Amino acid sequence: MFKEYSQYDAMGLAKLIDDGQISPKEALLAAIDRADRLNPKLNAIIHRFDDRALAACDTLPKGAFFGVPFLLKDLLYEYAGEPLCMGSRSVRITPKIDNEIVKRIKQAGLNCFGKTNTPEFGLIITTEPKAYGPAHNPFLHGYSTGGSSGGSAAAVASGIVPMAASGDGGGSIRFPAAWCGVFGLKPTRGRNPISSVLGEDWLGAVANHVITRSVRDSAMMLDVLNGAELGAPFILPSDCFYQASQTAPKRLKIALHQRPLVANTPIDKDVMDCLHTTAKQLADMGHIIEEAEPDVDIERLWQDFLVVVGCHTAYLIDDIARTHGKAMIASLETQTQNLAMFGRSMTVLDLLNAKQGWHSVRYQVDKLLQDYDVILCPTVPTPAVPHGQLPPKPVDEFMMNLSNPFKFGKLLLKSGIVEKLSHPVQSKIAFTMLANITGMPAMSMPLGLSRDGLPIGVQMIARLNDEKTLFAIAGEMERAGYFIQTPVAD
Numbered sequence: 001m002f003k004e005y006s007q008y009d010a011m012g013l014a015k016l017i018d019d020g021q022i023s024p025k026e027a028l029l030a031a032i033d034r035a036d037r038l039n040p041k042l043n044a045i046i047h048r049f050d051d052r053a054l055a056a057c058d059t060l061p062k063g064a065f066f067g068v069p070f071l072l073k074d075l076l077y078e079y080a081g082e083p084l085c086m087g088s089r090s091v092r093i094t095p096k097i098d099n100e101i102v103k104r105i106k107q108a109g110l111n112c113f114g115k116t117n118t119p120e121f122g123l124i125i126t127t128e129p130k131a132y133g134p135a136h137n138p139f140l141h142g143y144s145t146g147g148s149s150g151g152s153a154a155a156v157a158s159g160i161v162p163m164a165a166s167g168d169g170g171g172s173i174r175f176p177a178a179w180c181g182v183f184g185l186k187p188t189r190g191r192n193p194i195s196s197v198l199g200e201d202w203l204g205a206v207a208n209h210v211i212t213r214s215v216r217d218s219a220m221m222l223d224v225l226n227g228a229e230l231g232a233p234f235i236l237p238s239d240c241f242y243q244a245s246q247t248a249p250k251r252l253k254i255a256l257h258q259r260p261l262v263a264n265t266p267i268d269k270d271v272m273d274c275l276h277t278t279a280k281q282l283a284d285m286g287h288i289i290e291e292a293e294p295d296v297d298i299e300r301l302w303q304d305f306l307v308v309v310g311c312h313t314a315y316l317i318d319d320i321a322r323t324h325g326k327a328m329i330a331s332l333e334t335q336t337q338n339l340a341m342f343g344r345s346m347t348v349l350d351l352l353n354a355k356q357g358w359h360s361v362r363y364q365v366d367k368l369l370q371d372y373d374v375i376l377c378p379t380v381p382t383p384a385v386p387h388g389q390l391p392p393k394p395v396d397e398f399m400m401n402l403s404n405p406f407k408f409g410k411l412l413l414k415s416g417i418v419e420k421l422s423h424p425v426q427s428k429i430a431f432t433m434l435a436n437i438t439g440m441p442a443m444s445m446p447l448g449l450s451r452d453g454l455p456i457g458v459q460m461i462a463r464l465n466d467e468k469t470l471f472a473i474a475g476e477m478e479r480a481g482y483f484i485q486t487p488v489a490d
Contacts, residue, residue, distance in 0.1 A: 171432025178457025190234025345409025
């Protein structure tokens with residue numbers, strides 16, 4: 001058994017394999033061994049196909065990550081012959097062909113052997129689905145991994161795999177990366193494939209990429225994945241992101257953004273201390289830090305976001321029922337049904353007004369980035385919280401069930417009930433959803449620990465199509481030794 005497996009990032013493993021020091025099978029067996037030992041406590045992986053991966057060891061393409069074990073998120077990654085359940089108790093779709101992003105993953109030589117835990121449809125920012133149970137934070141059992149890519153983040157942080165597939169609609173790469181102490185980048189809107197059927201998801205807010213332990217793995221993986229798929233609504237210029245991750249950035253002018261974009265959102269003292277420490281480290285490196293805030297209507301921001309996500313959730317449920325039968329949506333979680341009810345209550349005009357609101361946000365952030373190269377802010381306002389805090393309480397589910405058969409969305413919005421019920425989740429994405437709304441690239445770097453030993457992530461947002469600056473500054477921070485160590489030891 002290759003005992004040093006968890007000490008390597010993906011590029012390190014790929015080099016060992018390419019040099020003939022270990023074989024793809026030895027790497028996979030090491031990953032399987034760690035999954036067998038660690039996953040019963042973590043619940044990061046919800047589906048395995050080890051035999052298929054073992055059989056593939058002799059036929060893997062000689063790509064950039066030849067022979068490296070890999071896990072797919074159980075959402076938006078369609079792997080032929082394996083179930084796609086989207087974190088749901090009733091959805092079980094078995095694709096006949098790989099979708100484009102999975103094809104590119106395979107072409108890179110990655111060896112997929114399982115699917116990671118995710119909340120139903122990726123709709124909540126904690127991975128505690130009723131279908132599979134909660135994923136546990138590798139830093140502290142019983143605490144959330146974040147979501148929706150929480151299973152992927154836990155698998156990477158624990159050393160089961162050096163990187164795993166992820167997706168981000170309101171912070172779902174950066175949020176779990178922050179809470180699990182790993183690196184997560186959400187690329188520019190349209191940079192990576194989403195789905196040739198969807199074209200874009202949540203009006204383009206959703207982006208696919210990976211969660212990693214090293215900056216260079218994320219950059220190289222973006223080199224592998226980026227580029228339009230058939231039917232893509234955006235065509236972006238390609239670039240060499242790996243090279244940027246190995247190059248020191250120019251002197252940057254950085255906007256320090258400290259105001260949460262959801263009202264009544266307290267920021268944990270440890271998070272603020274970590275943010276200010278990071279700002280000082282960057283200043284010591286020669287960068288210019290100035291306090292500056294995007295001029296955004298925060299009351300409209302969360303309402304517009306809810307309208308977009310609600311309408312798209314209603315569409316997704318209807319599409320699954322129409323395509324695969326109503327049995328597929330028979331046991332959806334209460335909060336999923338409630339969000340769909342909210343979406344069905346909206347009109348086309350409501351959705352267009354929300355879209356226009358997003359354009360206004362984009363305009364204001366573009367104005368800010370005329371004067372600054374990047375925005376520096378917290379990833380999440382708090383460190384990880386115990387399981388049970390973020391999903392709806394039984395009394396909230398009871399209220400949701402009463403309203404679900406009706407189109408009460410607008411009435412509930414005016415009454416303040418929607419704000420009350422959604423605040424625990426929306427307040428946690430008070431810094432991440434800005435990049436989804438604008439389409440801009442953003443990353444979470446693991447730069448601190450709370451007094452309880454839980455990871456703290458610090459976020460940077462760059463101009464559209466400027467992932468290179470993010471990788472350059474992240475690489476500089478990583479080389480300086482500012483990244484915390486992930487708990488990959490048994």
